[in-house]
Amino acid sequence: MVKVRIPTPLRTLTGGKSEVxxxxxxxxxxxxxxxxxxxxxKDRVCDDKGEIRRFVNIYLNEEDIxxxxxxxxxxxxxxxxxxxxxIAGGCExxx
Amino acid sequence: xxxxxxxxxxxxxxxxxxxKDGRVTHHYKIKxxxxxxxxxxxxxxxxxxxxxxxxxxxxxxxxxAFWMDTxxxxxxxxxxxxxxxxxxxxxxxxxxxxxxxxxxxxxxxxLYPDICHIIISLQDPKAPAxxxxxxxxxxxxxxxxxxx
Ligand SMILES: [Zn+2]
Numbered sequence: 001m002v003k004v005r006i007p008t009p010l011r012t013l014t015g016g017k018s019e020v021x022x023x024x025x026x027x028x029x030x031x032x033x034x035x036x037x038x039x040x041x042k043d044r045v046c047d048d049k050g051e052i053r054r055f056v057n058i059y060l061n062e063e064d065i066x067x068x069x070x071x072x073x074x075x076x077x078x079x080x081x082x083x084x085x086x087i088a089g090g091c092e093x094x095x
Numbered sequence: 096x097x098x099x100x101x102x103x104x105x106x107x108x109x110x111x112x113x114x115k116d117g118r119v120t121h122h123y124k125i126k127x128x129x130x131x132x133x134x135x136x137x138x139x140x141x142x143x144x145x146x147x148x149x150x151x152x153x154x155x156x157x158x159x160a161f162w163m164d165t166x167x168x169x170x171x172x173x174x175x176x177x178x179x180x181x182x183x184x185x186x187x188x189x190x191x192x193x194x195x196x197x198x199x200x201x202x203x204x205x206l207y208p209d210i211c212h213i214i215i216s217l218q219d220p221k222a223p224a225x226x227x228x229x230x231x232x233x234x235x236x237x238x239x240x241x242x243x
Contacts, residue, residue, distance in 0.1 A: 008210060009206055011209075055203075062169075082169065085207070086162060086163065086206070087109070087168065087185045087206070087207060088132075088136075088160070088161060088162040088203045089160065089204055090197055090199035090203075091107065091191070091197050091200075
């Protein structure tokens with residue numbers, strides 16, 4: 001089982017849980033498996049082509065998966081995956 | 096927070112506040128990495144804003160927008176868990192505009208509808224202002240807060 005840390009904005013989908021577990025061999029399979037348990041979660045993390053949204057960051061243990069193999073990054077029992085949506089914005093100039 | 100905003104002016108600063116039961120006990124300063132987030136900026140900001148951003152130098156970009164460094168966010172969240180506190184609010188500064196969310200803020204910060212978003216304005220350098228909002232479904236609602 002892989003431990004997944006759910007960020008505040010996605011906890012409405014996990015019934016308030018901040019940590020959940022799912023079986024998976026890579027990040028993509030993990031997202032599918034989580035979506036089975038918590039329908040709608042995949043839509044929040046991936047775009048309609050199934051790619052991880054640019055403003056969603058996924059960490060495997062201490063590493064950003066963008067610097068590993070992206071959604072094909074392998075995961076194993078005992079790993080910790082964190083989903084971290086970006087916090088961004090701008091001011092009124094040119095907006 | 097105001098000190099952090101002043102320290103980084105004219106760039107936008109950003110950070111997170113955490114605590115328990117609505118009372119803030121932890122403050123995390125987060126690096127503004129908007130200048131290095133070309134791809135993300137395109138996904139989140141509207142066309143007009145992107146065109147403006149593309150014509151600017153990375154220094155200038157940080158004056159009108161922010162993007163929290165995810166490495167810093169990740170580290171802050173780890174510290175929150177270690178201290179059993181929760182993320183309660185985000186904050187960022189508007190060096191030269193008012194303390195209210197911009198259209199980009201309303202779009203981008205809606206990713207976090209359950210926390211407060213505090214905006215600090217340095218528009219009047221002698222009287223910095225800060226306001227808190229909840230942002231969801233395209234609207235921002237002011238939230239009252241108390242300084243303890
Ligand atoms: Zn703003």
